[in-house]
Amino acid sequence: MEEHSRLLSILGGIAMSIVGFQICRKVLPWIYANVLGPRLCGSSVNLAEMGEWAVVTGSTDGIGKAYARELARKGLKLVLISRSLEKLKTVAKEIGDEFGVEVRVIDVDFTGGMEIYEKIRTETAGLDVGVLVNNVGISYSHPEYFLDCYNADPKFLRNIVAANIHSVTHMTALFMPAMVQKRKGVIINLSSTAGVIPNPLLSVYSATKAFVNKFSDDLQTEYKTHGIIIQSVQPGFVATNMSKIRKPSVFAPSPETGRVR
Ligand SMILES: NC(=O)c1ccc[n+]([C@@H]2O[C@H](COP(=O)([O-])OP(=O)(O)OC[C@H]3O[C@@H](n4cnc5c(N)ncnc54)[C@H](OP(=O)(O)O)[C@@H]3O)[C@@H](O)[C@H]2O)c1
Numbered sequence: 001m002e003e004h005s006r007l008l009s010i011l012g013g014i015a016m017s018i019v020g021f022q023i024c025r026k027v028l029p030w031i032y033a034n035v036l037g038p039r040l041c042g043s044s045v046n047l048a049e050m051g052e053w054a055v056v057t058g059s060t061d062g063i064g065k066a067y068a069r070e071l072a073r074k075g076l077k078l079v080l081i082s083r084s085l086e087k088l089k090t091v092a093k094e095i096g097d098e099f100g101v102e103v104r105v106i107d108v109d110f111t112g113g114m115e116i117y118e119k120i121r122t123e124t125a126g127l128d129v130g131v132l133v134n135n136v137g138i139s140y141s142h143p144e145y146f147l148d149c150y151n152a153d154p155k156f157l158r159n160i161v162a163a164n165i166h167s168v169t170h171m172t173a174l175f176m177p178a179m180v181q182k183r184k185g186v187i188i189n190l191s192s193t194a195g196v197i198p199n200p201l202l203s204v205y206s207a208t209k210a211f212v213n214k215f216s217d218d219l220q221t222e223y224k225t226h227g228i229i230i231q232s233v234q235p236g237f238v239a240t241n242m243s244k245i246r247k248p249s250v251f252a253p254s255p256e257t258g259r260v261r
Pocket of ligand 1: 057058059060061062063064081082083084085087108109110111135136137138139163190191192193234235236237238239240241242243255
């Protein structure tokens with residue numbers, strides 16, 4: 001009997017060690033990457049050295065606007081791209097006045113077709129773009145079964161793919177050639193935890209974010225030796241219009257909480 005319970009406690013100890021090891025394996029790198037690393041080492045990337053201009057999509061609200069402000073704080077000139085021209089002009093003035101940098105705006109709806117990218121190409125011609133933030137993204141208004149969602153409005157799911165996937169690939173294709181030529185540049189793609197954890201009832205949105213992760217990872221492998229840094233950012237809930245979370249909390253921080261370092 002005594003031997004039996006000793007064996008059980010040894011097995012229990014082994015099981016606890018395995019669970020503890022697995023938790024440490026996941027948690028410690030996260031703590032280093034998000035808390036200790038940035039505080040102890042800062043960042044080895046000087047964004048302002050990448051080029052004179054930063055381009056941010058979906059930049060009149062939420063996370064995109066927070067990125068735009070932080071990049072302006074670092075002295076980069078901005079090209080803000082969103083849907084509403086009036087909102088763009090207001091945000092451009094606000095950021096330009098506060099940080100004393102030049103801010104240009106381009107109004108496009110990323111659910112459109114290839115004409116969007118021709119317009120952006122024309123209006124950014126000749127700018128030395130060092131940082132591209134592919135932030136624009138749209139999601140469901142509420143969780144929904146795929147077929148119900150599709151039958152209610154098939155175009156809506158197509159729009160999610162256009163805004164969340166096509167924008168990232170075409171914007172990257174637009175600005176990366178000059179970065180590759182000068183052998184420096186940073187591309188920040190907004191993904192989501194939805195792209196890595198099970199997320200039923202938001203299946204198309206989640207799948208677009210999984211695309212962003214995979215695209216970013218493989219592109220980074222392809223272009224690392226060309227001096228290009230590609231990052232896929234995977235936030236959980238953030239208090240923005242998209243999440244409909246009004247009050248920031250520890251579980252849904254405000255977009256301004258995470259600073260670009
Ligand atoms: N909020 C979250 O909890 C969360 C979590 C994980 C990942 N994300 C990702 O983070 C990114 C930003 O999300 P957010 O929460 O900051 O969004 P948000 O607050 O809703 O802001 C969206 C921004 O994108 C613009 N926009 C929306 N649809 C557009 C379109 N079709 N064409 C052009 N511009 C458009 C909006 O411009 P207008 O004002 O002109 O419409 C606005 O500036 C998205 O990719 C999202 O998937 C968000």
